[in-house]
Amino acid sequence: MATAALARRLGASVKDAGAKKGSGWYSSHMAAASRAILERIPLVDFTLEIRDARIPISSAYEDLRDFPPSSRRIIVLNKTDLADRRQTKEWLRYFEEQSCVCYGINSHNKDNIKEFLNFIQARVRELKKDDQLKYTTTIMLVGIPNVGKSSLANSLHQIGRISAAEKGKLKHTIVSPLPGETKDISSLKIGSHPNIYVLDTPGVLHPSILDVEMGSKLVLTGAISDSLVEECEIAEYFLSILNTSNEYKHWENLLAKEDEESSRDHKTNFGGNLEVELRRRKQYLTDHTQEAFHIPLGSAKDINHRVALKLLNLYRTGRLGHYTLDPIPRNAK
Numbered sequence: 001m002a003t004a005a006l007a008r009r010l011g012a013s014v015k016d017a018g019a020k021k022g023s024g025w026y027s028s029h030m031a032a033a034s035r036a037i038l039e040r041i042p043l044v045d046f047t048l049e050i051r052d053a054r055i056p057i058s059s060a061y062e063d064l065r066d067f068p069p070s071s072r073r074i075i076v077l078n079k080t081d082l083a084d085r086r087q088t089k090e091w092l093r094y095f096e097e098q099s100c101v102c103y104g105i106n107s108h109n110k111d112n113i114k115e116f117l118n119f120i121q122a123r124v125r126e127l128k129k130d131d132q133l134k135y136t137t138t139i140m141l142v143g144i145p146n147v148g149k150s151s152l153a154n155s156l157h158q159i160g161r162i163s164a165a166e167k168g169k170l171k172h173t174i175v176s177p178l179p180g181e182t183k184d185i186s187s188l189k190i191g192s193h194p195n196i197y198v199l200d201t202p203g204v205l206h207p208s209i210l211d212v213e214m215g216s217k218l219v220l221t222g223a224i225s226d227s228l229v230e231e232c233e234i235a236e237y238f239l240s241i242l243n244t245s246n247e248y249k250h251w252e253n254l255l256a257k258e259d260e261e262s263s264r265d266h267k268t269n270f271g272g273n274l275e276v277e278l279r280r281r282k283q284y285l286t287d288h289t290q291e292a293f294h295i296p297l298g299s300a301k302d303i304n305h306r307v308a309l310k311l312l313n314l315y316r317t318g319r320l321g322h323y324t325l326d327p328i329p330r331n332a333k
């Protein structure tokens with residue numbers, strides 16, 4: 001079946017699941033969080049809207065849709081390591097053309113975080129000229145579930161404190177591959193002179209997703225829990241995307257390239273041993289990729305389910321290539 005038809009079928013299942021009271025993706029904690037976030041927007045200095053770089057439009061935070069672009073609102077496309085690099089550049093250009101301040105980032109990459117911290121500090125200096133610099137700056141991270149708000153908050157906290165030579169224990173907000181794990185608003189210090197704090201907030205989705213294709217992208221990228229629909233249906237949708245892309249042609253190169261990138265990142269970030277890391281990585285990829293496509297004995301339904309889970313895990317961790325699922329709007333300038 002064609003990708004669009006599969007997206008609509010999966011999106012319809014997501015929509016039906018969301019409509020079931022008490023068991024959908026919208027929970028009472030989201031309603032409370034949405035109100036708490038809206039109350040704080042006028043009080044904070046900056047609002048960072050975190051989106052998933054693979055779905056820059058589908059992952060928009062609904063409550064901010066009607067706010068006009070402003071230098072105090074920054075759109076952050078996170079998980080750029082999982083998206084198509086060329087399309088991310090086009091998306092950044094698109095947002096700039098819409099007069100939005102926009103930044104692309106991989107929250108797990110130390111160099112990205114350092115550059116982003118410099119960018120934030122420059123914005124803070126611009127906003128708080130002269131004596132205002134002695135006052136504390138607050139930055140609130142908002143977004144739909146699972147886009148990486150807590151990961152970004154933790155990374156900024158870690159790097160910010162090291163560069164400010166701050167002493168004391170590092171704090172952590174909850175990071176999880178499952179959506180909806182952050183339930184409270186928490187603050188982490190990311191800079192001194194001036195003091196800068198980030199507020200990590202729970203992910204909030206709109207109570208009803210009207211666009212069925214958007215629903216299918218949200219479940220594939222992990223913003224909506226897999227438990228609401230059949231995992232086989234999600235995997236089938238991913239396979240249809242894979243079939244229409246050229247990514248699989250790069251799979252042979254992907255292994256070598258990822259080895260190279262991963263060991264370089266590992267060395268730069270954590271000072272690891274190159275050879276050991278290369279061996280570990282190769283072994284991991286070989287084991288896991290073979291495991292995914294090896295058909296174990298068992299009922300057909302069980303096998304399909306296991307393969308679907310593995311496939312989704314490989315896709316979501318970037319081991320099957322880089323995909324941007326939202327196309328740039330045709331009427332873009």
Ligand SMILES: Nc1nc2c(ncn2[C@@H]2O[C@H](COP(=O)(O)OP(=O)(O)OP(=O)(O)O)[C@@H](O)[C@H]2O)c(=O)[nH]1
Pocket residue numbers: 078079080081082105106107108143144145146147148149150151152174175176177178179180181182183201202203204317318
């Ligand atoms: N590949 C990749 N994974 C990321 C990145 N940022 C976060 N993740 C992963 O995405 C998942 C969700 O991250 P969280 O930081 O818990 O997301 P969140 O937006 O706080 O989630 P909620 O609690 O649902 O609001 C985790 O498995 C993270 O490790 C990134 O830049 N690249």
